[in-house]
Amino acid sequence: MLTKTRLIKDLKNILPRNSVLTELEERYAYSQDAANTPDIKNIADAVVFAQNTEEVQQTVKLAAKYKIPIICRGAGTNVVGACTVEHGGIILNFSRMNKILEINRQNMTARVQPGVIVGELQKQAENLGLYYPPDPSNLAVSTIGGSIAQSSGGARTFKYGSTKDYILNMKVVMANGEILQTGSNTIKNATGYNLGSLFIGSEGTLGIVVEATVKLIPKPQTRQVIMAYFDRISESIDAVDAIIEQQIFPTTIDFMDQNAIQTVEKFYPSGLLTDKEAALIIEVDGFKNAVEYQKNVILSILNTAHASAIQSSSTEEEYNKIWQARRSSMGACAKLKPNVTTDDVIVPRQNLAKLVVGIRKICEKYNLEVCMVGHVGDGSVHPQIPIDYNNKDEYDRFKKAKSEIYDLTANLGGILSGEHGIGSLKRDYINLVVNPLALEYMRTIKKTFDPDNILNPYKIF
Numbered sequence: 001m002l003t004k005t006r007l008i009k010d011l012k013n014i015l016p017r018n019s020v021l022t023e024l025e026e027r028y029a030y031s032q033d034a035a036n037t038p039d040i041k042n043i044a045d046a047v048v049f050a051q052n053t054e055e056v057q058q059t060v061k062l063a064a065k066y067k068i069p070i071i072c073r074g075a076g077t078n079v080v081g082a083c084t085v086e087h088g089g090i091i092l093n094f095s096r097m098n099k100i101l102e103i104n105r106q107n108m109t110a111r112v113q114p115g116v117i118v119g120e121l122q123k124q125a126e127n128l129g130l131y132y133p134p135d136p137s138n139l140a141v142s143t144i145g146g147s148i149a150q151s152s153g154g155a156r157t158f159k160y161g162s163t164k165d166y167i168l169n170m171k172v173v174m175a176n177g178e179i180l181q182t183g184s185n186t187i188k189n190a191t192g193y194n195l196g197s198l199f200i201g202s203e204g205t206l207g208i209v210v211e212a213t214v215k216l217i218p219k220p221q222t223r224q225v226i227m228a229y230f231d232r233i234s235e236s237i238d239a240v241d242a243i244i245e246q247q248i249f250p251t252t253i254d255f256m257d258q259n260a261i262q263t264v265e266k267f268y269p270s271g272l273l274t275d276k277e278a279a280l281i282i283e284v285d286g287f288k289n290a291v292e293y294q295k296n297v298i299l300s301i302l303n304t305a306h307a308s309a310i311q312s313s314s315t316e317e318e319y320n321k322i323w324q325a326r327r328s329s330m331g332a333c334a335k336l337k338p339n340v341t342t343d344d345v346i347v348p349r350q351n352l353a354k355l356v357v358g359i360r361k362i363c364e365k366y367n368l369e370v371c372m373v374g375h376v377g378d379g380s381v382h383p384q385i386p387i388d389y390n391n392k393d394e395y396d397r398f399k400k401a402k403s404e405i406y407d408l409t410a411n412l413g414g415i416l417s418g419e420h421g422i423g424s425l426k427r428d429y430i431n432l433v434v435n436p437l438a439l440e441y442m443r444t445i446k447k448t449f450d451p452d453n454i455l456n457p458y459k460i461f
């Protein structure tokens with residue numbers, strides 16, 4: 001207790017007055033994230049709003065001195081409890097370190113602070129004819145720091161890859177307050193170990209990103225999206241394979257099942273066809289002629305693959321309407337019950353149909369509703385399960401279903417997270433898919449980087 005009192009006094013001494021929150025309500029508000037777990041056991045001792053790298057270093061040095069946990073927070077939208085506070089500590093909030101420091105057209109790079117909103121970077125890059133492809137569905141609020149730490153992906157991963165493919169260089173504050181530079185601002189780098197890759201997806205457990213240089217690419221000239229409906233789920237999955245086998249390279253191949261379609265239409269009417277069992281959302285982008293060519297090939301494949309209805313965009317407004325519907329699925333699902341959970345299991349695509357059908361069966365067995373969406377081009381599925389955490393019986397059934405979904409994923413050669421991360425919610429299951437020696441090496445790396453276990457402790461494993 002005395003330690004925490006001293007820590008707070010020191011924080012208030014070294015940081016500007018309005019940068020440290022210590023009231024109970026304030027600490028409570030920042031101790032939860034979008035995982036919205038009912039099992040909050042502890043809250044933060046203080047919330048710090050860092051304004052620059054020096055303030056981050058000073059805060060980390062104090063945390064190191066008192067051996068108090070330090071948990072970074074971007075927008076708090078991760079869905080795996082990666083920002084939750086299990087043993088007290090400092091929440092280090094990056095919403096004030098939100099500057100795009102440079103967009104370099106010649107190098108095709110951007111240098112950003114960690115609190116920059118992903119969608120804002122995309123907008124600024126696109127104004128200059130450049131493109132930052134990683135697109136978590138909630139890119140309007142999620143931050144670069146959070147998306148690096150969770151190795152976020154999105155619908156465009158199919159063609160362009162995910163966050164990890166765009167991070168060239170980072171400045172990272174280590175557990176002792178020193179600054180490490182992970183690489184260089186060059187497009188290639190074969191100079192020593194790729195330290196950057198250790199921090200990407202490390203969920204704030206190895207170091208604190210205070211600046212990142214990201215790669216940009218030329219902005220595609222145009223884009224169009226097709227929404228194809230199917231009377232059977234199996235036909236929609238077969239269509240995914242048919243498109244890929246034709247060596248057409250869409251930007252996205254996303255999926256919605258009937259529950260997702262109906263739920264979106266109920267709460268955010270978008271003109272979706274609610275009598276269909278499944279829909280694929282297929283985007284193509286590039287030069288105008290290439291887009292037209294790809295679109296026509298895809299339409300002909302879809303007809304052969306038994307698509308029973310097709311909507312497609314010819315204007316930006318129609319494009320946005322289709323994507324808005326797909327991106328609303330979690331928000332819509334959240335309206336069915338007081339809480340909603342999501343997941344991001346992923347399998348080799350050849351096992352995708354078994355995963356989709358298996359998840360539905362498991363949810364039926366435990367009498368749970370499920371709205372399924374996913375980036376099926378990657379083999380990734382998001383089962384969104386609305387639930388009432390206050391209903392103990394339902395929560396118990398949900399936990400059993402979740403465990404069976406992870407077993408199924410592992411048995412199909414898959415992995416627990418393609419893009420959301422592990423956090424605290426999935427750590428008990430990580431040994432299903434990561435071999436014991438790999439876990440031992442991960443723990444050794446954690447100890448080397450953070451010997452006192454102060455950086456977001458007990459997340460991932």
Ligand SMILES: Cc1cc2nc3c(=O)[nH]c(=O)nc-3n(C[C@H](O)[C@H](O)[C@H](O)COP(=O)(O)OP(=O)(O)OC[C@H]3O[C@@H](n4cnc5c(N)ncnc54)[C@H](O)[C@@H]3O)c2cc1C
Pocket residue numbers: 033034071072073074075076077078079082083094114135136137138141142143144145146147148149150151152153154155203204205207208209210330331419420456
């Ligand atoms: C509606 C909805 C849709 C979503 N869709 C997608 C999707 O399509 N694809 C996807 O990948 N994810 C998705 N997510 C999950 C979430 O958006 C991502 O995990 C996101 O990138 C997190 O960003 P954030 O700024 O909210 O990070 P936070 O939740 O604040 O933090 C995430 C992790 O990053 C760490 N962290 C934050 N800043 C730093 C830093 N500067 N240095 C070191 N560590 C740091 C935190 O400690 C924590 O471990 C979705 C979430 C919601 C709620």
